[in-house]
Amino acid sequence: MERRRFLGMAATGLAGATGMTALSGCGDGSGSGKVTLKLVAADYGDPGGNNSSQTYWESLADAFTKKNPDISVDVAVHSWSEVDKKVADMVAADEPPDVAQIGAYADYASQGRLYKVSELLSIPVQADFLVRLAEAGEVQRVQYGLPFVSSTRLLFYNKNLFSDAGLDPESPPETWEELKAAALALKKAGVEIPYGLPLGPEEAPAETMMWMLSGGGSYVDNVGNYTINSAANVRTFTWIRDNLVTPGFTGTNPARTDRQELFDAFGRGDVGMLNGHPTLMQQAERRSVSYGTGKIPGKGGPSESNLGVADWMMAFRANGNREQAGKFLDFVYRETNHYAFASRYDLMPVTTSATTRMREDRRHKKLWRFLDQLDTAQFYPVGKVSWAGTSAAIKKNVGEAVTRGGDPKSVLNGLQRKAEAEEKATSSPSK
Known part of the structure; x- marks a missing residue:
């Protein structure tokens, strides 16, 4: 089910197919007028702890708005036990968020509710995703889901x-x-x-x-x-x-x-x-x-394949804020920003640049064994x-x-x- 290819070439082909010479992340404006993006995200903090993801997202949103004064981001973070339902309820009420960071994307893609990744991100950001994770975000060979963080076992x-x-x-x-x-x-x-x-x-x-x-x-x-x-x-x-x-x-x-x-x-x-x-x-x-x-022990030796799990980001079409959402997502996946989140929660990055940085950071040496398994990891069939x-x-x-x-x-x-x-x-x- 997994297909190997060069993401950069695929991204270029997708960009050409959509007739776009410059994707949103490459633009120099925020569109017409002031826009507030709605972001719903999952909390990776410890239950009852003081490291809620709300703090990370609010800080990131503030930094983004300073660079893009015409775009603000309204952040809502929920526990994993409720975040998927929160988004489902918003969609059912015809009030979907502009951007969601949750556990699955395929249902929304199948309903035509999501932007294609090629409609959102600059080509360099698309090409930075680890290939196996990018492919796991596809429905019928079109990528709708953006991997956010990953793990192996x-x-x-x-x-x-x-x-x-x-x-x-x-x-x-x-x-x-x-x-x-x-x-x-x-x-x-x-x-x-x-x-x-x-x-x-x-x-x-x-x-x-x-x-x-x-x-x-x-x-x-x-x-x-x-x-x-x-x-x-x-x-x-x-x-x-x-x-x-x-x-x-x-x-x-x-x-x-x-x-x-x-x-x-x-x-x-x-x-x-x-x-x-x-x-x-x-x-x-x-x-x-x-x-x-x-x-992981296997039938006759260490298991040759390992489970890979990714959480997902996606952007909904309903509010028409494609360009603004794309700018924000390009900012989210900048190496420094993406690495800051993965490092904060001892999770694995989903981009080549942040993964390279983690492999060089001895503070995360214990994560290297997990990172090494991504090349042979198999993921849930989330694109189905x-x-x-x-x-x-x-x-x-x-x-x-x-x-x-x-x-x-x-x-x-x-x-x-x-x-x-x-x-x-x-x-x-x-x-």
């Missing part, structure tokens, strides 16, 4: 618990069998949750895809057809059921266990191993947990309009595949039927 493990269980604290498991053996040793040592398996609603699509990739499967094949019930995926979930859940190595019912619940337990020292993204490092370090990281409904079904049902007495083949068959029905029901996006 690593296996996290508690070094002290490994030592207590007689395991080498510098040698995390690399295969499923090694993972099983480590979980057994941790359980015998009295660890409450030897392996954290969050297949509850919060993290199910990510944890599911990590396991699929580690077993040689995925959600879709190379041409985008759903393969949820492939033989490889059925074998993977059968192995999880029989070798992790049934022996009691997960400590909890995976179908009812959310990611944050396990992240919190890891910080308390109650979890031996789990898959995690970069923000888990911050949580562990605040709680003085001695942790290590390793590649059917993914929203499919993802919702995965959140609700996939955990039942690995419960004691569960039937992985039956559950995955049901999810496959749901995905195919969603695919059939969704219409082609507006061009």
Whole structure:
């Protein structure tokens, strides 16, 4: 499904197709009259903490307006648990924001509500995006979604618990069998949750895809057809059921266990191993947990593919502020501004320039292992309009595949039927 090409060439072609000789970011004016852009964004700060993203966006908006006095930006930041619904409600009320930074874009693109990226950004900014992330923002080969920040995953493990269980604290498991053996040793040592398996609603699509990739499967094949019930995926979930859940190595019912619940337990020292993204490092370090990281274990060795996740920005057509929104987005993705956000929250940039800077910044050395995996990362099929409904079904049902007495083949068959029905029901996006 992933297609490699030179983004700069593609961007140039798109610009020519739209008949634009200079995109908005290259202009020297803000359009006619005073315009206030409405921005809705997600909060990446810690729950209850003092590092809300509101502060970042307000500071950035003020700096932008100083350079563009005819354009102001009204900022509204919401938690991840509510931001997608806030935007959906605004769209339903025919009052969409000009710019949104949320979790998904394909539904809005399919409804013809979004500007194409080629209508918004200057060509140098378009060409600066990491290719795999830019491609993940496409619907039928046209880019509507702007990646904002990204992450990959690593296996996290508690070094002290490994030592207590007689395991080498510098040698995390690399295969499923090694993972099983480590979980057994941790359980015998009295660890409450030897392996954290969050297949509850919060993290199910990510944890599911990590396991699929580690077993040689995925959600879709190379041409985008759903393969949820492939033989490889059925074998993977059968192995999880029989070798992790049934022996009691997960400590909890995976179908009812959310990611944050396990992240919190890891910080308390109650979890031996789990898959995690970069923000888990911050949580562990605040709680003085001695942790290590390793590649995701695979069936016969470290997983060759890794889950990549991106959050998205988009600009809505409804208010007609294409040029102003484009100017603002060009400003958002300037190397200094984009790097400031990624660095603030220990997240991975989505542009080549900011990624290069992070690789040179030793303060973020612990992030380099995550960055190194982007070249082989695979992303959710977010460009498929059917993914929203499919993802919702995965959140609700996939955990039942690995419960004691569960039937992985039956559950995955049901999810496959749901995905195919969603695919059939969704219409082609507006061009």
